[in-house]
Amino acid sequence: IRSGVLGNLCPLPYAESKPRRYKCGLPMPCPDKHFAFRIVSGAANVIGPKFCMDDRVLMSSVKNNVGRGLNIALVNGVTGELMDAKFFDMWAGDTGINELLKFLRPVYEGTLVFVASYDDPATKMNDEARKLFNELGSKAINVLSFRDSWVFVGAKGIENKSPFEQHIKNDKSTNKYEGWPEAVQIEGCIPHKD
Numbered sequence: 001i002r003s004g005v006l007g008n009l010c011p012l013p014y015a016e017s018k019p020r021r022y023k024c025g026l027p028m029p030c031p032d033k034h035f036a037f038r039i040v041s042g043a044a045n046v047i048g049p050k051f052c053m054d055d056r057v058l059m060s061s062v063k064n065n066v067g068r069g070l071n072i073a074l075v076n077g078v079t080g081e082l083m084d085a086k087f088f089d090m091w092a093g094d095t096g097i098n099e100l101l102k103f104l105r106p107v108y109e110g111t112l113v114f115v116a117s118y119d120d121p122a123t124k125m126n127d128e129a130r131k132l133f134n135e136l137g138s139k140a141i142n143v144l145s146f147r148d149s150w151v152f153v154g155a156k157g158i159e160n161k162s163p164f165e166q167h168i169k170n171d172k173s174t175n176k177y178e179g180w181p182e183a184v185q186i187e188g189c190i191p192h193k194d
Helices: 095-104 127-135
Strands: 034-040 050-053 056-059 069-076 082-088 111-118 149-155 165-168 185-191
Touching: 034 111, 034 149, 050 069, 050 111, 056 069, 056 082, 056 111, 069 095, 082 095, 095 127, 149 185, 165 185
Parallel strands: none
Antiparallel strands: 034 050, 034 185, 050 056, 069 082, 069 111, 111 149, 149 165
8 A cells, every 4th residue: 555645545344245144044133042934835836845944944846855735844843953844735636635634633732833835735625624724823724725825834832823924815817827826935033932
């Protein structure tokens, strides 16, 4: 650095060129004793859903553990550990709905239930399954239908309806893709269960 007509020149500090990234790509960090999460539904029948929790991908097409219908991850609400992750075909036959019921019935209090639709979440949906999701805190489950886009995080033992739910109806006049609405996503911070 030379001194001259302008005096002593000093390099200026420069701003970071990219914004700071928090867990699961959230715009802000979660408070202590909270899990960061982001869930994106599938897009039409082409792009599978993705579940992220505390920067760990729980389910995705890359992990090859998602499929047509309802994609569900069960997470321990105290530790944040993935307990199980499966998908249930809600279009063909009765196997999907029967397996879904077997999967959800034994869910115990304090378990976080992450759900994302892919292609069709509801053709084989029945009253018992709707009741189970309702008990987990879902509001949209009562109107969920053919090819709707839906993401939801609930918990066994929740006292009120979950604040973590998005739903877009399949409507030919507003669908983004031919025959399907756009993908939906939710993100946020979930308090650890004590």
